[in-house]
Amino acid sequence: MALMPGVTRRLIPRNFTRGGQTAVHGVLLHIMEGTLDGTDSWFRNPDSQASSHFGVGRDGRVFQWVDTDDRSWHASGANSTWLSIEHEGRGGDSLPPPQLAATARVIRWMHETEGVKLQLADTPAERGIGWHGMGGSGWGSHPDCPGNPIKRQRPAIIAAARGTTEETDMELTDAVKLPAWGPASWPKDVGLQDGKISVNTALGSTYGHAQRSAENSAQLVRDVQDLRAAVADRGAGRARASGLMTTPEPSGSVAVELAQLRGELGAGLAEIKGSLGVLVERTARTDADLKQLRADTEGSARGLQHEIDELKRARWPLAQIGSLLAVGALIVSVVALFTSN
Ligand SMILES: [Zn+2]
Structure with a gap:
């Protein structure tokens, strides 16, 4: 099971093949020709027969629709070997900064979790960050998905993915807030x-x-x-x-x-x-x-x-002192007797 932490989990109940991701050659970028929320609804529709592992909004929101162990239905013959990211927008759009950064985070996670190579792929034989249209008819004949501007942004996405640091819930400053432990001075x-x-x-x-x-x-x-x-x-x-x-x-x-x-x-x-x-x-x-x-x-x-x-x-034997005092008193008495006459 591979679910990305820190994104909105919107797992869909249909339109994917459980356990069907047999290999990971890389990830294909797509354009939704629509909105994130509209696509979320469409992928839940039994008629769509389509899905994607991830969707990224122009505002940087990220939905995960399909576990990366499972096969999403995004590019026909590529489905079992390529992961997928759909992008909110229309063909010819470029990714605004929040969307680019969010896509980079997803790709960084795919790199660490699924071994996706951080390099360009422009033919089905290559590995890395590819695009839907590069597969031609075998991949469903979508030559304009996701469009040239986004294709050209891939080096920037890769650079951002290399530079992305994993955010954690813990603020670093919280870890070392110094309590007033110990006295102010010490002997x-x-x-x-x-x-x-x-x-x-x-x-x-x-x-x-x-x-x-x-x-x-x-x-x-x-x-x-x-x-x-x-x-x-x-x-x-x-x-x-x-x-x-x-x-x-x-x-x-x-x-x-x-x-x-x-x-x-x-x-x-x-x-x-x-x-x-x-x-x-x-x-x-x-x-x-x-x-x-x-x-x-x-x-x-x-x-x-x-x-x-x-x-x-031993040194202060009270009985002996008593007897010595007694003898002393006797001597004094005798001396007094002799001197008085
Ligand atoms: Zn596509």
Whole structure:
């Protein structure tokens, strides 16, 4: 089963062959000669005997009508080996920027999910991004589907598909919203004292590592957002240009930037992993240190108690002191007796 996430699922109950997609040579672009909603209705009609895997509106809305495991009925002899995208509009139209961008997203997904090659196909023997009319009579004789302007936009579509980043529901900023965890300051790290690490030092060190990891994450997200903004600016400029130009502008710079972005992301994640590794190690160390500290303290306390007991018993024998005092008093009495006479 292959359903594209993030698009409107409008699976139709008929007019397709379940499990009939025996191969994927690429995707054929079509023009609806009508609207997205009208086509949605027509594909549900038993009389139409027609369908498409996807439909893209001029406003960028995307409908998925048929699972890509199933064969849509869009180009006669090509049905079992080519996927399909219908476009809202009339023959001779070009795709406005939202429609072009949406088509690029669908093609990007087909590339990742179905192995559609991001290259031009202009004959049935080729593989990649083709068009309905290229198959001639064997594909239903639709030489003007989808029309020259859209055919010429395919390089721009491919460039956009290469540059498309998958959007997720999660805002990047949400992932690293830093809570006010940990106190504003921490006792000075004094290192080992008498061969032992103090509790404050151990906790402070752990907290320090955790905070540094969080700061690294926040910085990484800011860098990624800057890069995404830069890539989006370029993409918007390219889409504007492609609407006006009859020949595609050279592609590649966006792809290069994305490759760099991926590289930086990889490096950033490796750094975070490293910091987390250190943090985990420090936490384990802290546990061991605390255990040792407790054992030492208990040992010392037991020793001290023992010494006190010894002192009580051996060095300050109250019975002997009592008898010594008694002897002392006797001597004093005797001396007093001799000196008084
Ligand atoms: Zn067509």
